[in-house]
Amino acid sequence: MRADARRNREHLLDVTVELILEVGGEPSRDAIAARAGVGIATLYRHFPDQQSLLHAVARHALEQSIAAGEACLVNSVDSFDALTRYMHSAIDHGIGVVNMVYPLLANPDWPDLRARAESLLDTIMNNAQADGKIHVDLEVSDIVFATIRFGRPLAIGLSLADDRAIAHRHLDLYIAGLRSGTADRAQPRSKRGS
Amino acid sequence: MRADARRNREHLLDVTVELILEVGGEPSRDAIAARAGVGIATLYRHFPDQQSLLHAVARHALEQSIAAGEACLVNSVDSFDALTRYMHSAIDHGIGVVNMVYPLLANPDWPDLRARAESLLDTIMNNAQADGKIHVDLEVSDIVFATIRFGRPLAIGLSLADDRAIAHRHLDLYIAGLRSGTADRAQPRSKRGS
DNA sequence: TTTGATTCGGAGGATTATACTCCGTTTATG
DNA sequence: CATAAACGGAGTATAATCCTCCGAATCAAA
Numbered sequence: 001m002r003a004d005a006r007r008n009r010e011h012l013l014d015v016t017v018e019l020i021l022e023v024g025g026e027p028s029r030d031a032i033a034a035r036a037g038v039g040i041a042t043l044y045r046h047f048p049d050q051q052s053l054l055h056a057v058a059r060h061a062l063e064q065s066i067a068a069g070e071a072c073l074v075n076s077v078d079s080f081d082a083l084t085r086y087m088h089s090a091i092d093h094g095i096g097v098v099n100m101v102y103p104l105l106a107n108p109d110w111p112d113l114r115a116r117a118e119s120l121l122d123t124i125m126n127n128a129q130a131d132g133k134i135h136v137d138l139e140v141s142d143i144v145f146a147t148i149r150f151g152r153p154l155a156i157g158l159s160l161a162d163d164r165a166i167a168h169r170h171l172d173l174y175i176a177g178l179r180s181g182t183a184d185r186a187q188p189r190s191k192r193g194s
Numbered sequence: 195m196r197a198d199a200r201r202n203r204e205h206l207l208d209v210t211v212e213l214i215l216e217v218g219g220e221p222s223r224d225a226i227a228a229r230a231g232v233g234i235a236t237l238y239r240h241f242p243d244q245q246s247l248l249h250a251v252a253r254h255a256l257e258q259s260i261a262a263g264e265a266c267l268v269n270s271v272d273s274f275d276a277l278t279r280y281m282h283s284a285i286d287h288g289i290g291v292v293n294m295v296y297p298l299l300a301n302p303d304w305p306d307l308r309a310r311a312e313s314l315l316d317t318i319m320n321n322a323q324a325d326g327k328i329h330v331d332l333e334v335s336d337i338v339f340a341t342i343r344f345g346r347p348l349a350i351g352l353s354l355a356d357d358r359a360i361a362h363r364h365l366d367l368y369i370a371g372l373r374s375g376t377a378d379r380a381q382p383r384s385k386r387g388s
Numbered sequence: 389t390t391t392g393a394t395t396c397g398g399a400g401g402a403t404t405a406t407a408c409t410c411c412g413t414t415t416a417t418g
Numbered sequence: 419c420a421t422a423a424a425c426g427g428a429g430t431a432t433a434a435t436c437c438t439c440c441g442a443a444t445c446a447a448a
Contacts, residue, residue, distance in 0.1 A: 002416060002423060024294070025219055028406060039426035044408070100218065103351040135370075142367060145348060145360055154343055157297040166339055173336060174368045176329075196394065196445060222435060233397035238437070 009046045012036050016057050021097045021153050021160065026050065055109070058102040062113050065093040069120045079127035080134065084175055086124055087147050091167055096151020105144070146174060203240045206230050210251050215291045215347050215354065220244070249303070252296040256307050259287040263314050273321035274328065278369055280318055281341050285361055290345020299338070340368060 015036040019027035029050065033043045047053035068089040076082035090096075098104065121140045128134045150171045153163050209230040213221035223244065227237045241247035262283040270276035284290075292298065315334045322328045344365045347357050 004416070005424060008424090029408085030406070033426095040408080041410085041427075042425060045424075050407090099349050101350070103349070105349060106351050138367075142364070146364060146367070149343065149346075149348055149364060152343075152346065154339060155293050155297070155299060156295070157300050170336070170340060170343060170368075173332075173340070174364075198445070199395065202395090223437085224435065227398095234437080235398075235439085236396060239395075244436095 005046075008036070008038055008042055012038070012043060012046060012053070013057050013060050016053060017061070017094045017097055020057075020101055021094075021163075024100065024153060024156070026054070026101050029053075054102045058098050058104060059110060059113070061094045061098045062104065062110070062117070065090040065095050066113065066116050066120060068093060069124070070116075073120070073123065078133070079124070079131045083124050083128050083134065083143070084171075087143065087150070087171055087175075088168060090147045091151040091164075091171065094151065096148045097153070099148045100152060104148075146171075150174065199240075202230070202232055202236055206232070206237060206240060206247070207251050207254055210247060211255070211288045211291055214251075214295055215288075215357075218294065218347060218350070220248075220295050223247075248296045252292050252298060253304060253307070255288045255292045256298065256304070256311070259284040259289050260307060260310050260314060262287060263318070264310075267314070267317065272327070273318070273325045277318050277322045277328065277337070278365075281337065281344075281365055281369075282362060284341045285345040285358075285365065288345065290342045291347070293342045294346060298342075340365075344368065 012032065016027065016032055019032060019035060023031075029043055030040060032053075033040045036043075043053075047056065069086045072082045072085045072089065076085055095104070118140075121143060125134075125138070125140050125143065129136055129138070150167050154166055155163075158166075206226065210221065210226055213226060213229060217225075223237055224234060226247075227234045230237070237247075241250065263280040266276045266279045266283065270279055289298070312334075315337060319328075319332070319334050319337065323330055323332070344361050348360055349357075352360075
């Protein structure tokens with residue numbers, strides 16, 4: 001595969017995620033090509049139909065976020081930190097955005113990634129619950145759904161930067177809870193490293 | 195205004211919200227009329243253009259949720275309860291759904307409703323903070339944005355009923371926080387009255 | 389019940405938006 | 419430098435959506 005072809009292919013994937021976020025749904029193929037600065041034919045050469053494009057975008061986002069999550073397991077200072085870092089990074093990898101056009105959940109594709117994702121999430125949850133860091137009645141699906149929800153664009157008429165910032169703040173609040181009490185609040189993301 | 199005309203008008207508003215939620219954006223006018231079981235001309239008679247329809251839908255949702263919120267101020271057992279009840283009811287009134295197609299925030303329309311909404315939210319927040327029920331660093335915008343976020347459809351491939359149920363559960367978690375500690379968790383919605 | 393004004397329905401034409409192909413030109417790489 | 423690979427974008431086909439029009443149906447006042 002020629003170098004420029006590979007570059008274009010990856011760029012198309014990135015641009016597609018951007019556009020999904022802006023449009024709030026499936027962007028037109030013309031718009032994707034225009035935004036990427038390539039001819040429409042180039043898009044068709046790499047992705048003969050819309051489905052294959054979304055498929056590739058989804059797989060890419062999933063791979064990235066799983067890899068990042070696995071890294072969190074070894075890098076984090078404790079099990080709670082691992083959980084929160086994972087959620088923030090999954091948002092940055094566009095899991096919520098991609099899920100607007102591709103059903104990541106309830107999808108039979110990629111049994112390999114599925115298994116990795118499930119084992120990763122189970123480990124993260126079990127560690128945090130075993131350490132008594134999070135409530136025992138939380139379920140893995142709560143984490144999955146929350147990550148998707150917080151990663152989605154919030155409102156029309158909001159800049160992308162604002163949207164991302166609000167997403168991370170809300171995730172912090174979600175992690176910390178609204179009610180004041182003697183338990184510490186989670187350290188806000190902006191004051192943590194990374 | 196003839197009785198059947200009024201009926202149709204209101205039904206069109208309801209159906210539009212349903213469709214926004216299902217489509218995840220502006221539904222086509224043909225689809226709205228078809229779902230409502232009326233001719234396309236009836237839709238045009240009541241709402242000459244798309245904007246006037248969305249305008250009416252948005253105003254309706256806003257009025258409902260403000261009225262419900264004002265009721266919460268007097269009905270609730272304490273200031274924290276008022277806050278959480280308001281948020282749950284705003285979701286049910288479709289604030290998050292409507293916001294997908296109409297910029298409720300940053301909109302110059304309806305200064306009257308705007309003032310009522312602001313004063314309502316200020317009161318709810320101030321009461322809860324004055325009573326020490328919620329963290330002092332929360333802002334009104336956190337409540338507004340959170341209500342919108344939790345009210346939006348979560349994922350494609352999810353039934354409406356499931357979606358709503360997940361939304362309320364997530365809102366409960368948001369209110370309670372993930373971290374376990376000595377502070378009580380908020381009482382889950384399913385175990386509260388109403 | 390009659391009567392007339394109001395409201396309704398949906399076929400159909402105009403207008404876009406989007407999908408997709410084709411082939412001459414350009415670019416990478418041995 | 420040669421040539422296989424990749425590119426660009428004009429242009430057509432297709433489909434979705436918008437919107438108007440007018441005869442039929444419905445409501446409500448007398």
